[in-house]
Amino acid sequence: MLVSILHRVTGSGLSVVGLGVLLWWLCALVSGPEAYATFSKHAGSWYGLVVLVGLTWAFFQHLASGLRHFVLDVGAGYELGANARWSVLTMVIAVVLTAGFWALILAR
């Protein structure tokens, strides 16, 4: 239930905020160095990082629960134990991948 709601929430968030940030980033790239500097200033600020880390987590959560949906679509994974185990695992995988991604970004 929680993972199903998370799939919707992260999907909607990625659609609205994620694609919005994508278009802003592309627009800044086209507009030139000053516009890109403005984008980078906001992206590197504390609130920018909250949004970007949030988007990364939303992506990995949506990816993990989306892959779980593919498994459920073929009719597998409906046993109570396995179903509960895989839902929890999607959340663990999402947090681990988000942490790993940002560790690599910050270590550069």
Added chain:
Amino acid sequence: MGNGTSIGRVRGLGSAHSGAQSWLHERFTGIASLLVSGYFLVSLLLLPSLNYLTVRAWIAHPVPATVMALFVIVNFAHARSGMLVVIEDYVHEHGSKFAVVTLLNLVAFAGTAFGLLSIVRLALGA
């Protein structure tokens, strides 16, 4: 109702009458999104820095430009597909639903066009 196969007798009689196509569209665009988004995230990690000149030089190359164009197309298509399901689940009044779905389509296609045009300009050296 005595004739035809068992599937033929019930086909189209569900409460929604249709939907398999949009259900499949959501899955196909989801798989495509997985591929292009994976490429994008790995590219971000492999770039030596994310400053203006580095990112611009990267996206101007043919393969990154192609994949990022696909990234825009695929992710707006997948977002449109998914948001449509969300809207259909929560907006029930016909007039409002028509208005919100119209808005969704306008935003999705406008966003795709804007993203694609930006990438084309970057790839061709704006």
